[in-house]
Amino acid sequence: MEETISLKDLFATLKKRALLIITITVLAVLVSGVTSFFLLTPIYQSSTQLLVNQSKDEAAVYNNNQIQTNLQLIDTYNVIMKSPAILDKVIDELDLDMSVGALNGKITVASEQNSQVVKVSVTDEDPVMAAKIANTVASTFQKEIVDIMNVDNVSILAKAEVSDSASPIKPQPLMNIAIALVVGLMIGVGIAFLLEYLDNTIKTEQDIERILGMPIIGVIGEIEATNGHAEAKAGSLSRTGRGEPIGTQKV
Structure with missing residues (x-):
C-alpha cells in the first residue's frame, strides 16, 4: 500500500x-x-578610472572599424595592466611584501561595454593601501604603455581616494x-x-491497518488496578469510526 x-x-x-x-x-x-x-577580516575596495583616447594621428581616419579597434585595444590594456611588466614596478615603488601573483589577485580591471573608460579596482585589508595600489597601478600603466605599445592615449579620470566613513565590501x-x-x-x-x-514506531490504529492491510475490529485498552479490583478500559467491537471505540466495559 x-x-x-x-x-x-x-x-x-x-x-x-x-x-x-x-x-x-x-x-x-x-x-x-x-x-x-x-x-573574518574586513576587506576594503578602492577604485580609479582611466580614459583611453584616440591618438592624434588616428583622429583623421576615425570610423566604425576604428571604434572596434579601440575596443579591442582596451581589452589589450586590461591584460597589460595586470602583467608583471606593470605590477613589478608597482611592488618596487610601494615596497610591497608580496608576489606579482598575490598582487594580481587583488586587482580587478573592467570596462563597460562600448566604453573607453577603464575601471581599476583594488581590494585590501587596509583601505589606505588599497587606494595607494590603485593609483600606483594607474600611473605606472600610463607611463609604461608609451614604451610598451608606442602610444600615448591614456589619461587618469579619477584617482582613488579614502573616505573617513570607508566601509568594507566583505x-x-x-x-x-x-x-x-x-x-x-x-x-x-x-x-x-x-x-x-x-521512525517506524506504530502510533495509531491507522498505522496498523496501513502496515497489515487489514481493518481493525477492536481495541484493547489499558488495564488498571483500583482498590483491589481490575478495571479494563477497552473499546467495544462495534465502532462509530475507524479507530474510535464507542464505549468501555468493566471486568
Whole structure:
C-alpha cells in the first residue's frame, strides 16, 4: 500500500520537531554572526578610472572599424595592466611584501561595454593601501604603455581616494546572517522530516491497518488496578469510526 501524507501530517511533524528546527536555525545564525563579526577580516575596495583616447594621428581616419579597434585595444590594456611588466614596478615603488601573483589577485580591471573608460579596482585589508595600489597601478600603466605599445592615449579620470566613513565590501554580516537563517531553517526542516520518515514506531490504529492491510475490529485498552479490583478500559467491537471505540466495559 502506498503511503500518503496529508498537509495535516506535515504540520504535525513540524510541530512535533519544532524544538529541533529552532535549535538548528539558532545555531546556524549564531555561528554566522560570530564568524562575520569577529573571525573574518574586513576587506576594503578602492577604485580609479582611466580614459583611453584616440591618438592624434588616428583622429583623421576615425570610423566604425576604428571604434572596434579601440575596443579591442582596451581589452589589450586590461591584460597589460595586470602583467608583471606593470605590477613589478608597482611592488618596487610601494615596497610591497608580496608576489606579482598575490598582487594580481587583488586587482580587478573592467570596462563597460562600448566604453573607453577603464575601471581599476583594488581590494585590501587596509583601505589606505588599497587606494595607494590603485593609483600606483594607474600611473605606472600610463607611463609604461608609451614604451610598451608606442602610444600615448591614456589619461587618469579619477584617482582613488579614502573616505573617513570607508566601509568594507566583505564580509556582510547581515547578509550572512540572513543566509544562515534560511539555510538553518531548511536543514532543520529536512532533518525533522528525515527523522519522521525513519521512525517506524506504530502510533495509531491507522498505522496498523496501513502496515497489515487489514481493518481493525477492536481495541484493547489499558488495564488498571483500583482498590483491589481490575478495571479494563477497552473499546467495544462495534465502532462509530475507524479507530474510535464507542464505549468501555468493566471486568
